Structure formats: C-alpha cells, structure tokens
Amino acid sequence: MARHPHLVLRDTGETKTFTSTRTVITGPFLTPPRDDRQGHGQGLVASIRTAASIPDTEDEAERPEGITLEFESDPGFALKLESLERQRSGIELVNVREANDRMYATVFVPTDKVAVFLKTFERYIDEETESGAPKNKELVESINSVRRAALRSFWMDTKPFPSAAGGIWWEIWLRNEGVGTGVVEKFRSEAQRVGITVGQRLVRFPERLVLLAEASIEQWERFRNLFDLLAELRAATKVPTDFVELTPTEQARQIQSALTRITPPTEDAPAVCLLDTGVNRSHPLLEIALNEEHLLATDPGWTPADRKGHGTEMAGLALYGCLTELLDRDEPVVLSHRLESVKILPDEGGNKPEHYGAITAEAVARAEVQSPTRNRAICMAVTAEKRDEGLPTSWSAAVDQLCSGALDSNRRLMFVSAGNTPLDTRHEYPERNYLEGVEDPSHAWNVVTVGAYTER
Structure with a gap:
C-alpha cells in the first residue's frame, strides 16, 4: 500500500493546433496528349x-x-x-x-x-x-x-509465359466475389471435362481462392468460360522433393549448372556472420562465398567444421534463400554478400548456461578481429529452452549490450531465432506453436527476433 496519496496534476494541458513539418505534395494525374x-x-x-x-x-x-x-x-x-x-x-x-x-x-x-x-x-x-x-x-x-x-492477360509471374505444348503445373487464382457461389466446384467440373488435373489443396483469401492444376495451353483454350472465374495465373512452385530425390550424380550436375550462372560476391562485400554449429565450406555452392580464414570457433580446440548439419544448412539459407528457386530457374544470380561462421556449440554435449552470454560476445569479437572493417549482419538461430516470462537473462543482457554498443560504441545488427521446437513435436504443427513461448535470448530488446518467414 502507498504511504502517501498519489500526486494528480489537473488542468495542466494546453490545446494547440498542429502544423505538420512535412509538406505533402500531390501532383495531377498525367495522361498522354490526345489531339483527336x-x-x-x-x-x-x-x-x-x-x-x-x-x-x-x-x-x-x-x-x-x-x-x-x-x-x-x-x-x-x-x-x-x-x-x-x-x-x-x-x-x-x-x-x-x-x-x-x-x-x-x-x-x-x-x-x-x-x-x-x-x-x-x-x-x-x-x-x-x-x-x-x-x-x-x-x-x-x-x-x-x-x-x-487472352490467357496471357492473367499471367502474373516473373517467368515468361509458358510455351510448352505439353501439360505443366499452374498456380490458379480464382475470383471469390461477384461470381456467385460454387466457384471451385464450377472450376473443377469444367476442368474434369477437358482433362485438366486439379490439386486437392485449396488456399482461401477474402477475395481469391488459390489451387494448383496441371494443364496445357490447348486444354485452357477448350475450358468454357474460364475468364468468368479466373483472376491470375502463375507458375506452380516446384517442390524440393524433385531435387532431394536426385541421385548424387544428378545433384552434382545441377550444382555445376547453377555455378555457371552465379557471380560470386566481392572480397569486401558485407557478410552474414553465423553463430551456430559451424559450417562445412567444402560444398561448391558455399565455398565461393566463405573463405577458409572466416571459419572460426569460440574454443581454439574445436574444429570449425560442422558435425551436426544445422550451421551448414543455415549457411545455404543465408546465402541463397530457397535453393529450389535457384535450381529451377535459368536466370543469372549475382551474390551481394559473403558468409562468416563462428562455431559456438561443441560437437558433443553443450555449453554451461551461465557462459552463453560470454560465448556469444567472444564469437562476435573473433569475427570482428578477423575482418575489422567488414560490414556484417549477425545471425544466431541457437536458443535456450529456459523462459522467464520476458524477464532479462544474463544471455539476453549480453546480447543487448553487444547490439547497443554500450561498451565500445560499436552498434551491431543481430537476428535471433524466436525459438526452436523439438523434432519429436514437429507433427503437432501449428498447434504447438501457440503453446510454446519465445526462448532465451530472443526477448532481448536490441535484436531482430525472427519467428518464421516464407515466400511461398
């Protein structure tokens, strides 16, 4: 209980008109000259x-x-x-x-x-x-x-409009308003009549319905009243299974094909610095952007190589994003950033929780000593299960201190995973995500906390 009454300030406000410091300029809508x-x-x-x-x-x-x-x-x-x-x-x-x-x-x-x-x-x-x-x-x-x-009027993909004579998979965006009820049923019925294979999965948006279909141009031309239903057409996203199931020889061929289209980053390019399980840079797609001297570890007795796989997978994601997009297209790729790796987890066992903050600071320091003038974004997908309902921990405090530059006036950009769910609970997605809280140190104030991201 308060020992004294609260102080309440009354009638201290003053009303003033607000004048924006920014001038909003709206120009006239311009049209080409029409003389006739x-x-x-x-x-x-x-x-x-x-x-x-x-x-x-x-x-x-x-x-x-x-x-x-x-x-x-x-x-x-x-x-x-x-x-x-x-x-x-x-x-x-x-x-x-x-x-x-x-x-x-x-x-x-x-x-x-x-x-x-x-x-x-x-x-x-x-x-x-x-x-x-x-x-x-x-x-x-x-x-x-x-x-x-025409059919091309609905093509919204960055890829060229399909010209293949045979059937391909399309991403179909149907109008979901102004066309009455049963839009999907109408589409499926007519698709069946002309021999188009329609996927079972359906994604609903307020104004659009999205599904996949395998069809040829000739089949679309025989599809009655298609434009009554259609809003957009895109190329169906290729599933990673097609590449994962390739033989080692076929995978090597795909990698070599991709390398002919990739321009490596310059030596002074900014870097994504991974604090993880290490990286195996011998992979052809990684070694062009990760030099041997930038493979580091917080413990000098550790090998900087990856024995668990997680850090190497993160390296591929940080450098290329979705590999399916890289391998499925023929466009040139210019890499604008490099990779750095600092191993913060031992191959066997784990670190002591009270050392997490010091290990993270040590990892960042090693990367900066190795390349002191390089611009970098730090990526740490490692978290601890301990949760304190948002209260600061020694780890989150150390990360906040690093990013704010409180000790050395050197501010840092760090991305931290919101948490990691155990492998044995993956089948409970997405319900499990609602039950799990963010993990240490993702509640730090000065980091960018990433829960999930997709372009699919």
Whole structure:
C-alpha cells in the first residue's frame, strides 16, 4: 500500500493546433496528349463493342457471365485504375501488371453491365464538365487501347509465359466475389471435362481462392468460360522433393549448372556472420562465398567444421534463400554478400548456461578481429529452452549490450531465432506453436527476433 496519496496534476494541458513539418505534395494525374478527342473516344468504344460481341448459343453452359477486357496504357504512363472498377455494378478490376514500360489492367464486366461501362466512354465523347473538360477525361485518355482478354492477360509471374505444348503445373487464382457461389466446384467440373488435373489443396483469401492444376495451353483454350472465374495465373512452385530425390550424380550436375550462372560476391562485400554449429565450406555452392580464414570457433580446440548439419544448412539459407528457386530457374544470380561462421556449440554435449552470454560476445569479437572493417549482419538461430516470462537473462543482457554498443560504441545488427521446437513435436504443427513461448535470448530488446518467414 502507498504511504502517501498519489500526486494528480489537473488542468495542466494546453490545446494547440498542429502544423505538420512535412509538406505533402500531390501532383495531377498525367495522361498522354490526345489531339483527336472524338477519334480516340470512338476508337475505344468500337473496341469494347467488338470485344463484347458474343455469339448467340442455345447451350446455357457455354454462355459466359460477362466479358473480360484488357486495357493498355501508353509507354511511361499509368492507367486510371480506380476508375476502371464499379463494384456496385459488378465491374471488377481483376489484375494489374506492368511490362515494357506499359501498364496493363484486366477488367471483368458482367454481360448486363456492358452498356453501363460503355456509357463512361461515350460521355467522354459527347459531354463536358463545368470547367469545359471532357467527362471521364483522366480515365479515357490514360488508355491507349482495349481488347478482349487472352490467357496471357492473367499471367502474373516473373517467368515468361509458358510455351510448352505439353501439360505443366499452374498456380490458379480464382475470383471469390461477384461470381456467385460454387466457384471451385464450377472450376473443377469444367476442368474434369477437358482433362485438366486439379490439386486437392485449396488456399482461401477474402477475395481469391488459390489451387494448383496441371494443364496445357490447348486444354485452357477448350475450358468454357474460364475468364468468368479466373483472376491470375502463375507458375506452380516446384517442390524440393524433385531435387532431394536426385541421385548424387544428378545433384552434382545441377550444382555445376547453377555455378555457371552465379557471380560470386566481392572480397569486401558485407557478410552474414553465423553463430551456430559451424559450417562445412567444402560444398561448391558455399565455398565461393566463405573463405577458409572466416571459419572460426569460440574454443581454439574445436574444429570449425560442422558435425551436426544445422550451421551448414543455415549457411545455404543465408546465402541463397530457397535453393529450389535457384535450381529451377535459368536466370543469372549475382551474390551481394559473403558468409562468416563462428562455431559456438561443441560437437558433443553443450555449453554451461551461465557462459552463453560470454560465448556469444567472444564469437562476435573473433569475427570482428578477423575482418575489422567488414560490414556484417549477425545471425544466431541457437536458443535456450529456459523462459522467464520476458524477464532479462544474463544471455539476453549480453546480447543487448553487444547490439547497443554500450561498451565500445560499436552498434551491431543481430537476428535471433524466436525459438526452436523439438523434432519429436514437429507433427503437432501449428498447434504447438501457440503453446510454446519465445526462448532465451530472443526477448532481448536490441535484436531482430525472427519467428518464421516464407515466400511461398
């Protein structure tokens, strides 16, 4: 209990107007010059009418729910995207992409709303605002051309559009609004009719449904009313199993192929310094970025090599990210950083908990003595199971001291794992993650704590 009453300050506030120190500058939306207003507007109207002309059919299943248009801008200019969509009318901006300095937008227009959509362009031709400018000027003049969408209009991947005659795996993004119910069922039913193999897994987002399918271009062309459902197409991500199951000879061939495309980092490039179980640098993909003299250990009696595998795997991840992406593509790769390794764990047994902080500081010091002028980010995926509900520990305090530069004015960037789950509980994912707390020293204030990361 307090021995004296609390001090409460009253009526000390003063209201003042706020003036931002930053000036927000918003420029006008720029469109290319259109010298022939009538000709430009009438040309777009004619193109939309042509795209909207759908042959009559007695088969209800073959009748599309709308038309899908592809709009293209002039080089160096953007489309007025927000004006292409009319949510109340079901007119949906399906996707936007940029290529060759032009912007492309794919828009779905329900059949019974084509006239409403056309009216926007007709008003540009015939009507003016109070200032004398054509109505809908920014939208219409931002458009260079419009055509009926093709399969390529939905391709959103960085890879070139597939040209193979046979079937390949695609990542399908379906529209999840404005197309009624049963989107997936409609897709699967028609896919079965044309012989497309559809994966069982489905990822749901508020406006999109994502699944995988194996199909050829010819099969997509026979898919009735595909554009009623489709939002985007991407290349399906290759699974690592395809590479893991290669024979040693095949793996070596893949590695050599990758090395021909890789430009090693310069000797003075910044580094990722790994505090882990050591690294086996003899792997061809690692030795080009990890010099022998940068293989260190906190105990001079230890070998800096990796006997447990974890540090070597972390090295590959730190240098290349997902190896599947590296091996599955043909683009050149320029490495912009190097690796350093300081072994902080013995091959047998473990360190004493009271020494964790000192060992970490020793590891960082050894890397800095070896290359004192190098810029580096420190990566430590090693944690301890002890948890103190966020209270500081000797380890977290030592890490905070290192990163803040409290002792030597040398601030450091360190990434620390939020924790490590035991191998025998991996099958309990993701429920286990909700039960486990962060581990020491990831609760340190001055580190970047990483729980999980993926680009898949």
